[in-house]
Amino acid sequence: MSEPASAPAQPAAPLALEEAQRRLVWMAPALPIDHRASAECAGFYLAHPVTARRSQPEAPLSAMDGYALRAADLPGPWRVVGESAAGHPFAGAVASGEAVRISTGAVVPEGADMVLMQEDARREGDRLVLTGTPPTPPAAHVRAAGMDFLADAPLLAPGTRIGPAQIALAIAAGHAYLRVRRPVRLAIIDCGDELAAPGKPLGPHQIPSSNGAMLAAMAAALPVEVTRIGPVPDRLDDLVAALDQAAGADVVVTSGGASVGDHDLVRPALAALGVTLDFWRVAIKPGKPLLVGRRVRAASREGAAPQVVLGLPGNPASAFVTGFLFLLPLLRAALGAAEPLPRTIPARLAQDMAAGGGRTEFLRARYDGGVVTLDPLQDSGAITSLARANALVVRQARAPAAPAGTQVAAYLLESGGIA
Structure with missing residues (x-):
């Protein structure tokens, strides 16, 4: 600031x-600023940007269980020459007329540019024949290298709140630790x-x-x-x-x-x-x-x-x-939040709202499906209406009376007003 x-x-x-x-x-x-294990940063805000230290994925991967082969060899048949499993890639390259059994998440072997789903093929020993429809385009079931992010790409800006997805992204990008404020x-x-x-x-x-x-x-x-x-x-x-x-x-x-x-x-x-x-x-x-x-x-x-x-x-x-x-x-x-203030969302009144007084008011309400129902008990000493509420409706100072159906601004309480 x-x-x-x-x-x-x-x-x-x-x-x-x-x-x-x-x-x-x-x-x-x-x-x-602390250096904290990424897995322990839920709820914190980034103090420094996160840039990818690696590409994701670093090699083409299969998105399906099936067979890796050359699209130019369609409609087959092919000879199955090996297997590529997740964490255990096929050691060689795929030549014309060859296919490699492949599982989801496994590296697509060199020479192959298509994954044929196992439901669209029949294997007879080492012989593979086409029984269904090939993917369109041919690489539809291949996750290209760098599909998610490339090395050195900016991923998360300072002030970003760290949630489960941000933790996963930071770790996948090569960051075992993150810089956050204590x-x-x-x-x-x-x-x-x-x-x-x-x-x-x-x-x-x-x-x-x-x-x-x-x-x-x-x-x-x-x-x-x-x-x-x-x-x-x-x-x-x-x-x-x-x-x-x-x-x-x-x-x-x-x-x-x-x-x-x-x-x-x-x-x-x-x-x-x-x-x-x-x-x-x-x-x-x-x-x-x-x-x-x-x-x-x-x-x-x-x-x-x-x-x-x-x-x-x-x-x-x-x-x-x-x-x-x-x-x-x-x-x-x-804590370093880029956007520390709560934000309102639009909602429609379920009932008439009286005119406002000389100050901006925050009325306890229930929000459901875009509609807010004002609680009848708005006394500042009342806790029951506070416990019933999941939203605060904003009534501006000296606002005119508003009929049911009028759009108003409301804060959602369960998220702290932060999307």
Whole structure:
């Protein structure tokens, strides 16, 4: 990411979503690069391009079980002179009137330019006769040398997410190891006097602390090393101590305490630790009181790049939406993703949608076959509708009411919004 000419000034009004995401992605910490076994790179992003070190295949291969022969000798008959099996090529060359028994994946012998499928031939001892239709064109069942890729060909660009197919391609291209950024060290802190650790007895004034587990599960699809801290009570000293405990993390996420109430102490705690506030409040619903800052760490600590701190709202739907729109893109950017931001897909409303308010809204919905059904329960404190949803429908600020059938933009949740 190219750095702006100067650090942007803190806005007086809430930032638009796109501007807030741009600034956050720019702040992503630069992580050290690891050499990791290709087979262990699932979920990482390439830090360097992958170029083929060999051709695939390096010699013509048969795509069928049958017989390798010369097309010029059609319609036969032929004399079978040997066999080419996968990993055990025929040692000689095929002369006119000769055929070699060949199996799928075996090297096509020198001199042969056609593979006749075994279903189209009959063998009588060493004699082979045509019984069916030869392939058209003659080389239809031959995988040419370099069909998949040639040596020195560019295969994968930096920033590509590595999945099963990318692992197979890299290994086939001769790369036993790949260069990727090391996993992100992520600390998640639950804040609030009302929170109790899961499984603990609850008073009437308490609720189980669930946001931290939710955010950790959201991040689990990426290469992250998560440290959970809390729940931390609404006392400045305790919150400062929790944030200091997370000093070795690349990214710190707090849940709750980022608003403007008397007991919202995340900002004062960050200020006490010298965290520079980059922006606070984003014009979205749910999730307006989002806080983002940076903490310069002592050079003696491993990785002296500034730590990025995200203060997320405490309501579960707000924490989820801001985690989806901000935490996951930040983690992807730190890991070197070429496209860290989630992308919307088009969908059609199953029912009427009311007009939008003054902020861009993200409505919980079910996506099925290109149609989205809005959940009737959109309160930011509701978890049931969050659990039912597999999509977020975007309702732009001050958007007019939309009838059923209107096309809208939606984020798919199960993929993290990444295709």
